[in-house]
Every structure is written in structure tokens, then in C-alpha cells.
Amino acid sequence: MKKTLKIGIVGLGRIGQIHLSNITTRIKNAEVVAAADISENLLDFARRHGVENVSTNPESVLTNPEVDAVIICTPTPSHVPYTILAAQHGKHIFCEKPLDLNIEQILAAKEAVELANVQLMLGFNRRFDANFLKVKEMVHGGLVGDPHILKITSRDPNPPQIEYVKSSGGLFMDMAIHDFDMARYVMNSEVVEVYAKGKVLVDARIGDEGDIDTAITTLTFANGAIGVIDNSRKAVYGYDQRIEVFGSGGMTQTKNNTPDTHEYYNEKGGHLSLPLNFFLERYAESYVNEINVFVASVLSGEKVPVSAHDGLMATAIAIAAKQSCQEEKPIRVEEILNALMA
Amino acid sequence: MKKTLKIGIVGLGRIGQIHLSNITTRIKNAEVVAAADISENLLDFARRHGVENVSTNPESVLTNPEVDAVIICTPTPSHVPYTILAAQHGKHIFCEKPLDLNIEQILAAKEAVELANVQLMLGFNRRFDANFLKVKEMVHGGLVGDPHILKITSRDPNPPQIEYVKSSGGLFMDMAIHDFDMARYVMNSEVVEVYAKGKVLVDARIGDEGDIDTAITTLTFANGAIGVIDNSRKAVYGYDQRIEVFGSGGMTQTKNNTPDTHEYYNEKGGHLSLPLNFFLERYAESYVNEINVFVASVLSGEKVPVSAHDGLMATAIAIAAKQSCQEEKPIRVEEILNALMA
Amino acid sequence: MKKTLKIGIVGLGRIGQIHLSNITTRIKNAEVVAAADISENLLDFARRHGVENVSTNPESVLTNPEVDAVIICTPTPSHVPYTILAAQHGKHIFCEKPLDLNIEQILAAKEAVELANVQLMLGFNRRFDANFLKVKEMVHGGLVGDPHILKITSRDPNPPQIEYVKSSGGLFMDMAIHDFDMARYVMNSEVVEVYAKGKVLVDARIGDEGDIDTAITTLTFANGAIGVIDNSRKAVYGYDQRIEVFGSGGMTQTKNNTPDTHEYYNEKGGHLSLPLNFFLERYAESYVNEINVFVASVLSGEKVPVSAHDGLMATAIAIAAKQSCQEEKPIRVEEILNALMA
Amino acid sequence: MKKTLKIGIVGLGRIGQIHLSNITTRIKNAEVVAAADISENLLDFARRHGVENVSTNPESVLTNPEVDAVIICTPTPSHVPYTILAAQHGKHIFCEKPLDLNIEQILAAKEAVELANVQLMLGFNRRFDANFLKVKEMVHGGLVGDPHILKITSRDPNPPQIEYVKSSGGLFMDMAIHDFDMARYVMNSEVVEVYAKGKVLVDARIGDEGDIDTAITTLTFANGAIGVIDNSRKAVYGYDQRIEVFGSGGMTQTKNNTPDTHEYYNEKGGHLSLPLNFFLERYAESYVNEINVFVASVLSGEKVPVSAHDGLMATAIAIAAKQSCQEEKPIRVEEILNALMA
Numbered sequence A, B, C, D: 001m002k003k004t005l006k007i008g009i010v011g012l013g014r015i016g017q018i019h020l021s022n023i024t025t026r027i028k029n030a031e032v033v034a035a036a037d038i039s040e041n042l043l044d045f046a047r048r049h050g051v052e053n054v055s056t057n058p059e060s061v062l063t064n065p066e067v068d069a070v071i072i073c074t075p076t077p078s079h080v081p082y083t084i085l086a087a088q089h090g091k092h093i094f095c096e097k098p099l100d101l102n103i104e105q106i107l108a109a110k111e112a113v114e115l116a117n118v119q120l121m122l123g124f125n126r127r128f129d130a131n132f133l134k135v136k137e138m139v140h141g142g143l144v145g146d147p148h149i150l151k152i153t154s155r156d157p158n159p160p161q162i163e164y165v166k167s168s169g170g171l172f173m174d175m176a177i178h179d180f181d182m183a184r185y186v187m188n189s190e191v192v193e194v195y196a197k198g199k200v201l202v203d204a205r206i207g208d209e210g211d212i213d214t215a216i217t218t219l220t221f222a223n224g225a226i227g228v229i230d231n232s233r234k235a236v237y238g239y240d241q242r243i244e245v246f247g248s249g250g251m252t253q254t255k256n257n258t259p260d261t262h263e264y265y266n267e268k269g270g271h272l273s274l275p276l277n278f279f280l281e282r283y284a285e286s287y288v289n290e291i292n293v294f295v296a297s298v299l300s301g302e303k304v305p306v307s308a309h310d311g312l313m314a315t316a317i318a319i320a321a322k323q324s325c326q327e328e329k330p331i332r333v334e335e336i337l338n339a340l341m342a
Helices: A014-025 A040-048 A058-062 A076-088 A103-116 A130-140 A162-168 A176-187 A204-208 A284-300 A308-327 A333-341 B014-025 B040-048 B058-062 B076-088 B103-116 B130-140 B162-168 B176-187 B204-208 B284-300 B308-327 B333-341 C014-025 C040-048 C058-062 C076-088 C103-116 C130-140 C162-167 C176-187 C204-208 C284-300 C308-327 C333-341 D014-025 D040-048 D058-062 D076-088 D103-116 D130-140 D162-168 D176-187 D204-208 D284-300 D308-327 D333-341
Strands: A005-010 A030-036 A053-055 A069-072 A092-095 A120-122 A147-155 A191-199 A214-221 A226-232 A240-247 A250-254 A262-266 A269-272 B005-010 B030-036 B053-055 B069-072 B092-095 B120-122 B147-155 B191-199 B214-221 B226-232 B240-247 B250-254 B262-266 B269-272 C005-010 C030-036 C053-055 C069-072 C092-095 C120-122 C147-155 C191-199 C214-221 C226-232 C240-247 C250-254 C262-266 C269-272 D005-010 D030-036 D053-055 D069-072 D092-095 D120-122 D147-155 D191-199 D214-221 D226-232 D240-247 D250-254 D262-266 D269-272
Touching (some): A005 A014, A005 A058, A014 A040, A030 A040, A030 A058, A053 A058, A058 A076, A069 A076, A069 A284, A076 A092, A092 A284, A103 A120, A120 A284, A147 A214, A147 B147, A147 B214, A147 B226, A162 A204, A176 A191, A176 A226, A176 A240, A191 A308, A191 B191, A214 B191, A214 B214, A214 B226, A226 B214, A262 D130, B014 B030, B014 B284, B030 B040, B030 B058, B058 B076, B069 B076, B076 B092, B103 B308, B120 B308, B130 B176, B162 B204, B176 B226, B191 B308, B214 B308, B262 C130, B308 B333, C005 C058, C014 C030, C014 C040, C014 C284, C030 C040, C040 C053, C053 C058, C069 C076, C069 C284, C076 C103, C092 C284, C103 C120, C120 C284, C120 C308, C130 C176, C130 C250, C147 C214, C147 D147, C147 D214, C176 C191, C176 C240, C176 C308, C191 C333, C191 D191, C214 D214, C226 D147, C226 D214, C226 D226, D005 D014, D005 D058, D005 D284, D014 D284, D030 D058, D058 D076, D069 D076, D076 D092, D076 D103, D103 D308, D103 D333, D120 D284, D120 D308, D130 D176, D130 D240, D130 D250, D147 D176, D162 D204, D176 D191, D191 D308, D308 D333
Parallel strands (some): A005 A030, A005 A069, A069 A092, A147 A226, B005 B030, B030 B053, B069 B092, B092 B120, B147 B226, C005 C030, C005 C069, C030 C053, C092 C120, C147 C226, D005 D030, D005 D069, D030 D053, D147 D226
Antiparallel strands (some): A147 A240, A240 A250, A269 C269, B147 B240, B191 B214, B250 C262, B262 B269, B269 D269, C147 C240, C214 C226, D147 D240, D191 D214, D214 D226, D240 D250
């Protein structure tokens, strides 16, 4: 086993910068040896973090013989081709979610990775957050008994730009996909059926693009449990991220994280801090933790904990949710998988 | 306006005793002048509370010329005939929920009451609980802006006896009906569509009776908002009664009430009190408040705040939920109303 | 053992009315058979609650042969003479706190009660509040191990009228005396030394009367533990009543009670309910509980749980606190007792 | 203004390592160019973090012409001589608390620093913690009105080794000194009088060394407010760090930080996470923040926010507390200052 994993990063946007900065400062046994972005400006960011080998050509990083593993942070349409290229060059791969909006593409990436015998880990970072980890441990450890009801509340502080909405794949594929992954993860059971009710209540322009901004999605799990996710694109009080699992043995839930724990009381009432503002702040530690796990898994040869299969299933649930919402009836996930893999 | 409302109570079971005891000790401007129950033992309870005119014949109370208003706490099948009889004798009526499981019967009662020009108030006591009242005031007062998402968690500490399940009308009609009423009340908007996913996860015998014990129900409101109710017949940690309303202007939620506010910390963790055990304890004050409102409304001639229409709508939603659960598709409440009133 | 305790109440001010109303409606095995107050208006209150034997002469109640027990709610200076008179006539006595501001007077009452072999219970109602009871049970049950540190926060929403301040005996005797009793009760150990730092920060007129409105009092207990009480006459956010006990095995604390459990979040922050406003509302249940315990103790012949000795000790601590504050040094409670009993 | 501050660190124990690691990874505009420790092993730690100039001789760092500023993390007795040496060589200084246990020594350091016109900042890191910062901002911003009562709870999870106790200066100088600094900081007013009650309740060996392990300390501030600090060397539930400020306009308080926000309910009760374990974990961010502020202040030439005067006053309060505890009477801080500077 090598002692230090040499990493190449492609895509130095918001999330690429976070990974680069984290690896430089907080990740054990890893260093960034190459980075690529189409923007020269962003390459400066890499240079300032001590990466000498920078390029505007992502392929040069993905095929660089010095590189052991790549982190793919480019826009979604390039995820699969870059994954395949990297796999063909024997690199282990950490790829931001979603792997693709299209199940055939996901399967193509999965096949390439298996063929090349490299690891592919997807960036479902919330799995590595202390709150969700605790709930998952309690559920898997039997503290809630047989799980009966899962509740996830997941609300953004503000909708994305309309331009982004157009190419995002929609609320289920872009936003709720994290919640679908969390549902499978924490319940330790596959989602077999989805019913989604969606609405345009936040911004009519989102509806003009054929998307929704508010949704309640009912999930049925293979183990018999049921669950519900409520999503909104705009919570004026900030980023609302809560989970609850109820079962035969008890119930566990998490509250939002806040910048401090103060309470203030005056003649008008009691006052509390708002939740941490948005995902970069709220999930900052999870981005460190997920790369630490990726690096440790690759170095030790152990299986990474978030696979292409996980990406496949989350995507299938998102497709089912979108179809349920449009057709106004529950959809079985198996149908989606069968239809798309036919 | 009379100063004191003379009340007759029919049915001295658990809830009838509560009303009698509350009127004797905590309700202003009212006294119980007559009471009836088929059990002689229960009449003793009335005598000990100073009711001299007791009888094993409910009709004698419902037709008693001395009585201004009646409180009907007998089993559900008698609610409508007793309401009609009382109305025909000019009594104002407070009737425990549900008015009936059958919409035609409800309409018959409604008609009799209107014909007699008396008031009929239904015992949706949770409307008079401090937590729900606060949330309703905040929503109606505009503090959450336009409501987008309603969440109700409603879980009992233990399932009822199987014998009771058989005649209860099922989880939606017997238990969730309170939540359906609360949904309409707090959102100030009618439910137009229902999708319910039900499961038997607590006790297989409940399934043997054709009922369910766990459910997630999605509601669509006339004002465009959506909502979700999760129900379970058995929460091992006690009676779980929470509500949350989210909208364009903010979010409000309530926690469970506890017998005390202590926290305890030792080397094993922090510890909190469990919720108040069950509805008699949790909603004790609401039973006082609802009768106070009933008495005040009748004495002043103002309209009671929970009408036969409210009973009708809650029942229609329950029927829609049951049908949705069986047919595995969303059901419009209007269809239920039209079909049953056809 | 008699089945029903016949009670006479002297003094129908705020607290006398509460006891009368509670006995009428919520206390088991007791009835009010006589009541006295110097105000004719207040006697109407008693008549409306069904007390036929009312009088402007308290002595007629205290000596009434029909009366088994008396509740003394008159101003403090009459507590001891009325207690002695009632004892001489064989009545059991429930007396509001403080028994007296003077230790010799307290001892005189104690002696009369012992001589007459009747019970005397003092109205330290907070002992019967669910929060304090829970903490006391946890401490006495060993859950905090050996107690090391007691913390009591006790702040009123508003200072009393200046006229009242003049005759109140001062902050320690009038307000903190409840906290001194609670300290002894919950720690199950006598206070042996007191150091108090007092300030006039709320209202200069309180200082003009030689009193203080803000204080921090350090207590040393016979069992080696130490404690601190902080008092203020004016908390703009309402009545602040909290306790914490820390020991070798853990820590337990209580929060304030609120009218409801809602939380509200908007773009300005999170919001909570304020504490229940003042003692009549906050401690409403404790007034019911204490009389229930008094009645049950008298009827069964068991010792009442709050004795003249408790009044004596709380008063001695208050005197020590006042002296400590004035002399700016710690004072031993034994000195106070010795000096006053010399 | 230089763009990057070149820092030398002397002492690479626990806290020295934290500063080195933080500067390497998380501090802007600073780099560690030299480090010294008497242990060769610890120098390896520095080398692994890219510090090439390492030495077993602290003086070589303190006098190194390349070094702009030094961070002193050696044992307390060397703080003043190293501060003076560094000042004489024109270095800005960040020194861990306490500067010294002796006030004359502190004054000598202060003088040297002023003479050399360099900055000296003390490591009262809790001032840079989000919770305490929030409370301080609220108090200084007038949200609690005129402050009346300060409450600090500060309890360690475990007592230090007895060997450490011997040389620590005792509970007030070693542990409570952080709380004394916080009291001055948050109240924005000097402490003028101290009364401390100390006990040996945790470990008799601490008493054998002439120290205490449990204390309640009453503070009187120049602005008229009063405060109380309760300390324990052993809280079995972990590191307990809370603050509350009460005033004419309201009250603000903070709760402990926890590793996650979960709540768990089963039939035995509700359960919460324990506080973050100890100061390295609880105050991790504050160590980053304080060095960021130090670096920014030195680079910009602005005054550092924690001065030798702050160290002087915290030490004087600690001496007063110890003397009060021994002499069993309140002590004025001015007396301490006068006596020691005479």
C-alpha cells in the first residue's frame, strides 16, 4: 500500500475548490498533484495551493501517469465520459453527484469501472455528516427497532438561478436526489415505490421551465417501512435539513445546526439562532470526511462506501418521483429500472 | 340572554365523565341538570357530582324541557339519531366526534339542526389546545406567509383493543380524523385531494380486521398548499402529537408536552421527560376550553366554531384516504362527496 | 378516620381565593364550611362558591366547632396569633408563608401546635411543583450522586408596589425565602452559612426603603455542598424559575414552563414563547397539590411534609442573608438561631 | 504592511502543535518559519508540517532575524522571560495564558513590550468562541440593557494529574482564570470585589495539595452589576461551559455544544448527546480565530484585542479569589493590585 494518494482534480468550481483546499489542509495521506479547469483564473487558485501541474485540458489530468485517483467536479454531462476515461487509465475515481441523469449512461460508467477494476465513489456527502451518521448508526444498531416511518425535511434557503433550473434535471434530480440517497442509506433498504405531489409555490418561472419548487414524496421500502420527504426551494429562515426515523423500538431525530447555541429573551419573546445558511457551511465537515474515507478506502483497497449502484438507485427514484408527479399516481422503481435497461 | 346554560349529558363513559366533571368544577355559566347512561354504576358518578336528575333512558334527557343544551357522548351509531331528537326538542347540541361514519347520516343531522334553528358543535377538542391554537393563530395571522407545506405527526402510545378496531371505522376514520380536521382548521382551506399509503407494521391482527396501523397521507389543499400526516398506532415513547406549517414567510412548529421540563445529564448522555401519556392527559385543558366555548356561543347566540360541515368534511377526507389506500391512487374529496350525495 | 375534612379559611385575598376555589373544584375529601375576611365584598366570593357560613370575624372561623382544619391567608403579622388560637381550639393548620419574620414568634407558634398536638403545614407551594419535585426526586434518589453545587435562578417579572416593599421584610424574607426553602428541600441538608451580595439596580425607590432588588447568595450546606441563588425583582421576559443540581454522578436542571411549546422561524431568527407570567399561573398546580397533601395528611394522621421547623430554618437563612449583605461578610445560620433564641 | 507574517513558535506541546497545525492549514497570511522545543521528537512534528528551521533552543527562535512574531507555548515560568527577550528583539508576541502567576512579573513583561513598541496578545481563546462572542455582542450591543447579573458555569470533565495540580497555581489561577477574563470581557467592566467559597468534593488529594476542586465565586463589577461563577474539576457528563447575562432589557444564555443535534426517544425517556468532551475539541475553532486576529492585527498595526493588562487583571482576580476563599471574606481587587505593586 502506498502511503500517499496522488490526486488529480478536474473542475475547480465551488466544490472543486473545496476538495482542493481540504486535501491541502485537512486530508491525511493525500496530495493534489494535478488540476484542470477551462478557466485560467481558477487555475490560479490551484497554483496558490501549491499545485504546479495545472492545465486547461481535463483529459491531461485524467490520463496523467503520476495521478493515482481523480476527483471529478465538472458539470454533470461530463461525469460519465470523464469517469470512463479515468477508469481506462487505471485511476480510482471520486465523482460528484449525480453520475448522470440517464440510467444507461450510469450503467456505462459502472461497467467501465468494473472492467478496469478501479474504485468509483460518488459524492453523497451528507452520508458523512455527524447528524445523519448518528441517526444511521442508531437505526442500523437497532435502537429504533424495526423502522416504520422515515421523515426527511429538506428545504433550500433560495431557489437556484432560472438558467440553472433549465439544465438541472428538476427538483427531484437536482435537489431531492440527496434525500433519496439518504433514505436508502439510513433505512438500509431499497425504495420500491414512489408517490410525489409537486407544486409551483415559490416562483412561477420555475413552473414555466416545467419544474416544481415544492414537493411531498411518499416512499415505500422493501422492508415494509414507509417514508416521506418534503422539499422546498425557498425557506426564508435558511437551510432546513432534518431527519426522523420512527420504529417499533423508538424514534430518533435531528435538529438543524446553528452558528451558536445562544438563546435570548426579552419582553417580546425568546429568540434563537437561525440554521447555518447553506450547504457549503452546513455540510463543511462532511466534505472533509468523505474525501478522507475515499482516500483511506483506495489506499487500503477496501470497498468505497458509496458506489455507482447507489447513484443508479438514487437516480431511478428521482425519475420515478418525476413521473409520479406528472402522471399523478404511484410508480414502482422497478418499472423505471426495467424500462430504462430494456 | 340567559345567565346559566342548563345542560344534559347522555353517555357517562370516559369522555362523558370528563365533561361532567369539568362543567361542575371549571366551566363558567353552566350546570349539569340531567344525565343518562345505560349503566346504573355510571349514574352514581353523576349523583356524586350533584346531578339529581339521572336516568337510564337517554331520550328522557334529550327531551327534558328543563334542558337547554345536550352533550352527546354515547357510541357513534347513536350520535345522529340523538342529535335529531335533541334538535327536534329545541336543544343546542355538543356531540363527540365523529358525527357519523356515513355522510348521508351526517347530512340528515345537519338538516335537522338547521330546521330546528339550534346550534350543533362537534368535539374536535384539539382545536382548543394551546399548541394548536398558537400555530393556527400564527398561520391565520400571516406569520408564515402563504402556507406551502403542512406536517402533522400523530402517533398513539398503544393500539386499541382488537374488538374496538372492528367497529372503529379504521385508522383514518377513528384516529386520523382528528388530524384531517386539524389540517383544514390550521390551513384555513379545504382538502381537495388525498393520497394515503397504509401498512400493517404494529400488529398483524389489525390487518386481519382489514385495517392498517401505520400511514402516510398526502393532502392537497384548495389554496395550492400540500400537506402530510404520518400516523402510527404505537409509539413506545408515548403520545406523539406535533404540527408544523411552512410557508413563504416562515415556519412554525410545536413540540410534545411533557410532565415537567427537567433535563438530566450523566456519563451516559442527556435525558428528557417523555411526552404526556395519552389524550386524556395531553388534551385535558382542551376539553375544558371547548365546552367553555360551546357554552359561551350558545348563551350569546354566536355561531359555534366547529359545525356539522366540519364533521362532514373530516369524514369525507377519511373516506377518501381509506379509498386511496385501498385503490393505490390519489382520490379527490369532491368525488367522495358527489358519490355519496348522489 | 373521617372521610371529609371540614375546612375554614381566614383571609380571602388572592391566595385565599385560590385555595377556596381549588377546594371547591379540585381537592378530594375536603369542603370549605366557613370563611372569614374583613371585606364584605370578598365574602361574596365565598358565598358564590357555596360557603354559607361567612363572617368578617376571623376568630369565629378559627374557633368554630364544626371546623376540622383552618387555612390562614391573612397578612403575615396575624399568622402566629391565628395559628396559636386555632391550635388552642384543636384545629389543624395550613398557614401561608412566612409564619413570621421573627424567630421567637415562630417558636411560639411551634410550641402551641405541639402542645395542642395538631398539625401545622406551611405554604411552601413550590415543593409541590412538578419541576422541583422531579429534581428533588432525582437528587434524593441518588441520580446526581453526592450533590456538589446547587443553582437556583429566581426572578420576578416586576417589583411589588413600594408600599408593599416597606412591610415585606425585604427581598430575602419576602422573595428569596421560597428559594431558601427549596435549597434545604432539594439538597436534603441544612444551610450552615450564607453570604449575600445585594444591589439596587431595578428601582432606586426600593433602595430608599432600605431594601435591595438584585442579589447573589452563596449557601454552604451541612453535607459539604455549596449553592448559589440569584434573585431579581424584574425580569422583562417574565417569571424566571429555574433550578440545577450538580453532583458526583451527574446534573439535573429544569427550564421555565411556557404557555405552549411552539417555535417560530422567519428570516429574523427563531422565536420561542416566554415563560408563564407569574406565580399564580406558573405554580397553579402546586397550590392544588399542596392542599391535597395537607388534607390527606390530616385525614390519615401522617406528618405533614412542611413543618414549623421548615419555616424557622428558611426564616433564619433569610435573616442571615440580610445580615451578610449589610455586614459584607459570610454569616453562620447557627449564630442567627443562637442569638435569637438566647 | 507586509503580506505574510513570519512566525516562530516556542514550545510544541499540545497547544503549540495546535497553533502550528492551524497556521499551516487554516490561518491566512502567516507561515511558521521557525520552531523550538526541548524535545527532539516534537521537532519532528514541526518538520512534517514543513518547518525547516527547528531547534532545541527557544532563544534562537525568539531572536531569529527572519521571525516577525513569536507564539510562546512553553510552561508558565518561561512566559515572562521569553516575552521580554522577544520584545527586546522586536518581535510581536502571542503568549499562552497565564502570562505569570506573579503580578510584578506581568508588569515587567508589560513594560518590556511597551518599551519595544511591539504587540503582546494573550491566549484567552474563549473570547474567540462563537457562543461567547455572540453573548458579548448582544451585551455590548445593548440587547440585555444594563447588565445586572452574570452567570458562568465552567466545569471540567476530569481533574488534572495531581502532579500538575501542585504547580498549577490552584483552581482559581489555572482554571477559573478563563472565567475571570470572560467576566471582564463580556460585561465590559472591571471586577472590583471577589468572594469565593471553595470546597474539596471531588478528590481529597487535591485538598492535600492545598487546592480546592469546587467553587462558587461572587463578583462585583465597577458598573454595579454582580456575577457568579461555579467551577468543578469533574463533571461526569463532560465539559460544561455555559454563560448567561441578565439585565434590564433581557437575558441571553448559551448552551453546551454537542457533537450532533440528535434526540432519541424510547420507552425509557428522551436522550440527548453529551457536550463536546474537552477544551481542545470544544474550543477548536477559537484557536484558529484567535491566531487569525493576532496575525491580522500585527499586519495592519491595529491593537491586539487581548493585552497584558487583561492578563494582569485576570491574575489579580484569581489572587483575590484565592485569598477570599482562605480568609473567608470578600476581597477588593484594588487591594491586591496595590499590595503587589507597592
